[in-house]
Amino acid sequence: MKQIKYISPRTKEEALEVLQQEKDRACIVAGCSNVLPNLKDKKIAPQILVDITTLESLKGIFKKEGKILLGPLTTINELISSKIILEEYPVLTQAAREFADPIVRNTATVGGNLVTASPAADLAVPLLSLDAIVKIESLGDKREVNLINFFTAPGETILNSHELVVGIEFKQSDINKNGCFMKIGQRKAMAISIATLAVNLDWKENTINQIRIAAGSVAPTPLRLTGVEEFLKNKKLNQELIEEAVIKVSKEVNPISDIRASEGYRRYISGILFKRAIERLAN
Amino acid sequence: MKKMEIEFILNGKKRKIEVKPNDLLINIIREDLYLTGTKYGCGLGECGVCTVLLNGEPVLSCLTLAITVDGKEITTIEGLAQGDELHPLQKAFLKNGAVQCGFCTPGMILTATALLRENPDATEDEIRNYMRGNLCRCTGYVQIIKAIKECTSIKNKGLTN
Ligand SMILES: Cc1cc2nc3c(=O)[nH]c(=O)nc-3n(C[C@H](O)[C@H](O)[C@H](O)COP(=O)(O)OP(=O)(O)OC[C@H]3O[C@@H](n4cnc5c(N)ncnc54)[C@H](O)[C@@H]3O)c2cc1C
Ligand code: FES
Ligand code: FES
Secondary structure (H helix, E strand, C coil), rough: CCCEEEEEECHHHHHHHHHHHHHHHEEEEECCCCCHHHHHHCCCCCCCEECCCCHHHHHCEEEEECCEEEEECCCCCHHHCCHHHHHCCCCHCCCCCCCCCHHEEEEEEHHHHHHHHCCCCCHHHHHHHHCCCEEECCEEEEEEEEHHHHHEECCEEECCCEEEEEEEECCHHHHHHHHEEECCCCCCCCCCCCCEEEEEEEECCEEEEEEEEEEEEECCCCEEHHHHHHCCCCCCCCHHHHHHHHHHHHHHHCCCCCCCCHHHHHHHHHHHHHHHHHHHCEE | CCCEEEEEEEEEEEEEEEECCCCCCHHHHHHHHCCCCCCCCCCHHHHHHEEECCCEEEEHHHHCCCHHCCEEEEECHHCCCCCCCCCCCHHHHHHHCCCCEEEEEEEHHHHHHHHHCCCCCCHHHCCCCCCCCCCCCCHHHHHHHHHHHHHCCCCCCCCCC
């Protein structure tokens, strides 16, 4: 058996140094809920585990100048119990409440959910509809990427092996305050999503100023439905428009058939989820 | 593979033990510390039978690296009773016939202790929701929920359906 090493860096800088040195020999571990099943199934074979869970600077939910910053180590349970998230970004609370079960939620982190880049990553969808930015650092360097450009393929992101996600940031705004998340799974608890959809809406006097729509489990990566968003912008919101948009949602998603559902069902249900979400937000 | 020494509190007692970086907490608890109350089911986070309390919070020991519990406090099912006096949840499980084969019971009870600490007045819906990741294959859910409900601070409401 290959040697496997473990390091628990004391500072973020130390973590970045290790990543710089070890590159793809290293595997960052946060809540472990993806890493350990992958290790067990031999899907990954790292030589060194870099445990970031003791890095306080990567924890917490901070409000600053019209923005909110989530540390990547924020757990799903911390999101659920955050008052500011519930009041200002309810779409995220709703998604967190659908996530796995309370035990997994104690350890699973937001950063881990994004970097795993599963097409079914449940937090990616509300974070896309909040127009979140991912803050990334490596030794001596920093960059920010809009979440819309973060995912590249199932399980893949633009992140390099020497880089660390250090924050997830989104704006405090009217549109971010008015959001709705919907999930369809095979059962209520512990189900991998068949389809998820989040909508954030800013509208006045029945006219849509701005809308963001994000969907999960219906394409190789979680995605924004920018075509439908464009179509709806500045239009009067009425039943006819919603019906038209439902068809466009079903067309814009790009699902596959798998053991959980067929492509056709996923297209159909995405439209229905959109309809339910927008009707809830408009009422 | 190089071992590292960790020190933690297990059921109130300080323990020092050497572990490999990729040792799972469940294996250390069962095979090195001989506490077999914690069960191994799916090994993938799906069934909840391996639940232990880590600093009071329920976590899945099959998805926890042993090395990461250094300096922390672990409670397993063996640590709930006070001497010969069973924990109220253990008594309620016995009284309500909430144990059939018993494989899910340690995880159920530990998760329920965390639920009742967070929400002592939990309703039946809240109990079901909180316990959603603890599976029982003997399908004893009705009795399990009843036993937990009996331990809420609004006692003896009985099941609503
Ligand atoms: C039983 C069970 C149920 C689940 N249910 C759901 C569900 O309902 N919805 C859902 O979306 N997911 C679910 N998952 C998947 C998983 O729990 C989530 O993706 C979780 O958010 C991963 O977070 P983690 O902290 O455990 O990540 P880890 O497993 O620790 O890490 C995951 C990946 O991210 C990398 N990583 C972590 N943090 C960083 C960082 N800061 N910078 C760079 N890379 C990083 C790691 O190297 C690794 O590649 C479930 C998993 C299990 C076992
Ligand atoms: S054995 Fe850990 S959840 Fe099933
Ligand atoms: S009593 Fe047998 S699995 Fe629950």
